[in-house]
Amino acid sequence: MTAAWVAFLTDYGLADGYVAACHGVIARIAPAARVIDVTHEVPAQDVRHGAVVLADTLPYLPPSVLLAVVDPEVGTQRRAVAVVAGEHVLVGPDNGLLPWAADAAGGAARAVELTAPEFRLDTGATTFDGRDVFAPAAAHLAAGADLSVLGPPVDVATLVRLPDPWLRVRPETIEAEVHVVDRFGNVALAAGAAELTAADLDEHARLRVTVGERSSYLPLAASYAAVPEGDPVLLVDSAGRLALAVNRGSAAAELGLRPGDRVTISS
Missing domain, CATH: 3.40.50.10790 (S-adenosyl-l-methionine hydroxide adenosyltransferase, N-terminal)
Structure with missing residues (x-):
């Protein structure tokens, strides 16, 4: 080398x-x-x-x-x-x-x-x-x-390994751990496009996102700017992970999420 x-x-x-x-x-x-x-x-x-x-x-x-x-x-x-x-x-x-x-x-x-x-x-x-x-x-x-x-x-x-992030996929439901939060406040989950397909959620225009006792329906879109500024969106990010984002904002701050927290995505 x-x-x-x-x-x-x-x-x-x-x-x-x-x-x-x-x-x-x-x-x-x-x-x-x-x-x-x-x-x-x-x-x-x-x-x-x-x-x-x-x-x-x-x-x-x-x-x-x-x-x-x-x-x-x-x-x-x-x-x-x-x-x-x-x-x-x-x-x-x-x-x-x-x-x-x-x-x-x-x-x-x-x-x-x-x-x-x-x-x-x-x-x-x-x-x-x-x-x-x-x-x-x-x-x-x-x-x-x-x-x-x-x-x-x-x-x-x-070699020491970190625990694999928590993930469970069922029909029309994905339960996943927050894998990483980037500097923009985008919240990437331990699930991706494959899990969306496996759960039969990939064809839905909107999906239910549950964090603790709080639930809301978010659009499943291809980009941050697919929603108005300040609105939340669900997308597959550049690393192939299912992510929660806010157009020109912070999903982590808005939803109070950090790595290790669990999120449920359902129809």
């Missing part, structure tokens, strides 16, 4: 120098590598949100080393890993952040624990593994290092 792309995702934000420090480490080790900043605005310590963004973005990336750091357990005994999946190598903490992206690439094929000291920075710090462990490993891989030199093999079946 010499001179490969490195795709970089974190919850570091841009107010501090954390992202720049990691960029600098990559540039020193693999100056020919090109970096795609996926995002550095994952909500702080929100592993699930980072996992969703990484999995949704991966299919559109070139063959890459994916450097992903959302790491609330930094400095503990959680493993640091590199995982081969399809044309990609995913580098990051073994806390559930990587497996959904590996699935999107066809599944994890090999993995190692990042323990080899010669592929780390010896700074003495225990709170910035993005700079000292993950960025060096990603850079060495991008520069052509073999995965095996970074540390001992890991059984991919032992």
